[in-house]
Amino acid sequence: MLCEKCKIREANIRYTEVVGGVRTEHNLCSHCAREMDFGHYAAVFDTDYPIGRLLSDLFGLDAEQGESEEAGLEQVVCPTCHTAYSDFVKDSRFGCPDCYRVFDLLMSENIKKIQGSDTHKGKRPRFGHDEGREASGKSEKEKLAASIGLLDSKLKEALAEEEYEQAAAYRDQIRELKERLKENE
Amino acid sequence: MSKWYQDTEAGHDVFTASRVRLVRNLEHYPFPVRLSEADGRELVEKLETGLKDIGAADGREFERIPVGSMDQEAREALKERRVINGAAVSKEGPESLLLSADERVSITLDGEDHIRLQCICGGAGLNELWSEADRLDDYINERFDYAFHEKYGYLTAYPTNVGTGLRAAVTLHLPMLSVGKQFGKLVNEMSRFGVAVRGLYGEGSENYGALYELSNQKTLGMTEEEILSLVQQMAERLAVSERKIKSLTLRNHRLDMEDEVCKSYGVLKYARRLSVKEAMTYLSQVRMGVTEGLLKLSEPVNLYGLMMEIQPANMKLLASEDEKSDIRQARAAYIRKRLPELA
Numbered sequence A: 001m002l003c004e005k006c007k008i009r010e011a012n013i014r015y016t017e018v019v020g021g022v023r024t025e026h027n028l029c030s031h032c033a034r035e036m037d038f039g040h041y042a043a044v045f046d047t048d049y050p051i052g053r054l055l056s057d058l059f060g061l062d063a064e065q066g067e068s069e070e071a072g073l074e075q076v077v078c079p080t081c082h083t084a085y086s087d088f089v090k091d092s093r094f095g096c097p098d099c100y101r102v103f104d105l106l107m108s109e110n111i112k113k114i115q116g117s118d119t120h121k122g123k124r125p126r127f128g129h130d131e132g133r134e135a136s137g138k139s140e141k142e143k144l145a146a147s148i149g150l151l152d153s154k155l156k157e158a159l160a161e162e163e164y165e166q167a168a169a170y171r172d173q174i175r176e177l178k179e180r181l182k183e184n185e
Numbered sequence B: 001m002s003k004w005y006q007d008t009e010a011g012h013d014v015f016t017a018s019r020v021r022l023v024r025n026l027e028h029y030p031f032p033v034r035l036s037e038a039d040g041r042e043l044v045e046k047l048e049t050g051l052k053d054i055g056a057a058d059g060r061e062f063e064r065i066p067v068g069s070m071d072q073e074a075r076e077a078l079k080e081r082r083v084i085n086g087a088a089v090s091k092e093g094p095e096s097l098l099l100s101a102d103e104r105v106s107i108t109l110d111g112e113d114h115i116r117l118q119c120i121c122g123g124a125g126l127n128e129l130w131s132e133a134d135r136l137d138d139y140i141n142e143r144f145d146y147a148f149h150e151k152y153g154y155l156t157a158y159p160t161n162v163g164t165g166l167r168a169a170v171t172l173h174l175p176m177l178s179v180g181k182q183f184g185k186l187v188n189e190m191s192r193f194g195v196a197v198r199g200l201y202g203e204g205s206e207n208y209g210a211l212y213e214l215s216n217q218k219t220l221g222m223t224e225e226e227i228l229s230l231v232q233q234m235a236e237r238l239a240v241s242e243r244k245i246k247s248l249t250l251r252n253h254r255l256d257m258e259d260e261v262c263k264s265y266g267v268l269k270y271a272r273r274l275s276v277k278e279a280m281t282y283l284s285q286v287r288m289g290v291t292e293g294l295l296k297l298s299e300p301v302n303l304y305g306l307m308m309e310i311q312p313a314n315m316k317l318l319a320s321e322d323e324k325s326d327i328r329q330a331r332a333a334y335i336r337k338r339l340p341e342l343a
Helices: A030-035 A039-045 A051-058 A061-065 A069-074 A085-091 A104-115 A138-160 A164-184 B037-050 B054-058 B072-080 B086-090 B126-143 B183-193 B224-252 B254-270 B276-291 B303-309 B312-318 B327-338
Strands: A013-019 A022-028 B015-024 B062-065 B096-100 B105-109 B115-122 B166-173 B195-199 B211-216
Touching: A022 A030, A138 A164, B015 B126, B015 B224, B037 B096, B037 B105, B054 B062, B054 B096, B054 B126, B072 B086, B072 B312, B105 B126, B115 B126, B126 B166, B126 B224, B166 B224, B166 B276, B183 B195, B183 B224, B195 B224, B211 B224, B224 B254, B254 B276, B254 B327, B276 B303, B276 B327, B303 B312, B303 B327, B312 B327
Parallel strands: none
Antiparallel strands: A013 A022, B015 B115, B015 B166, B062 B096, B096 B105, B105 B115, B166 B211, B195 B211
């Protein structure tokens, strides 16, 4: 496949963009990828391991060295505990809480497969968790976060069913709630 | 103080024991598998210090047991009594355990996850166990921040525990149902409802003692109450089938059943050597005899407790120095002593 930007060189980077739950795939050559505007990700192409390494792996930069796409995925590494995606595949076990964020995209489908769901329901920590030990103002925030989680899963469902109008409505609601959440902070 | 498995078993028939387990991890610490020896030690010390008054809060005494520095056999014995899980037996490093005097509450620190909180009791009682675990969970959470994710809930080393981190389990005694030809199929069928059934004691595919544990497979996307009620319902379904077969057999083949049960009692009361398999098989029969009123013992005895005590590692702990050379002999002697006379 040719690079979608220059249409000259072979595309060896697949860049997946997920915006509001909608996935778009881009196929680029490494040259064009370096020049493309990835917003705040742009820096990663220059910086060093681990963050730079992690994201460049996510973008599949290693494919440049003639490795397969799978190999690229296997080199995604959690910057906190250095668990690689390949370690995860081997042991089916995460190394630290941050792994859930790092491997979210790679893993969420699998988690859904084994658990039949990818959204937590039920008990939440009644103390602490990012907001000190005071209980004040927490319940409002908790409620907002819970509704966002719920809407997020509804959004995904709508997308899977190809009900795009419904999905757009959910997306707007999520955006609104997120803004309210920010104001709350 | 007596252990939970030494209390009376009166009124328990198919529901032999219930168990609730919660998995929790602290924020800002890698999971135990990625924790260096030194960091693990620091974490364990921090948890032990923070939780040192848990006994006062829970209204019972707790003992601190340094599992990490114990030998394999002592750990194996804890596993047989269901205090720790298999992973905690083989794990290396500074693993620790807070255990209540009645062994009803156990908190494994730095096992597979930072905290594994378990409440167990004889007979039915998932809801009470859950309120107890919920309370203890809040007590721990008041002192330590948990790793929690808006979407995935409580974060755990294995994605199979993520979400609620809750495993609700009922131990069922199924001496009739489990000998049926369809039992294997029935067990497989259960997974369609989101629960798993596994044999508790035995070797390979062989089960000793007809004890099976039924538990929820999924931990994410269901509330704790939903999980508890699912496990309770499915366990009741199996219990109903077991009771149905029992009453049918009692009606049509009472003498056969009585014969089997009484022979089992006789072997246990007079044998001079017993393997685990033999002891479990006969104890299972005797337990059924007692719950069905076919055998009347002169005083109550917790037969499930006895089944745990005669497991290999526990038997070695109970045996005297002279007895250790022939553990099967020690087992037979112990059972003779513990099994009451017929009324």
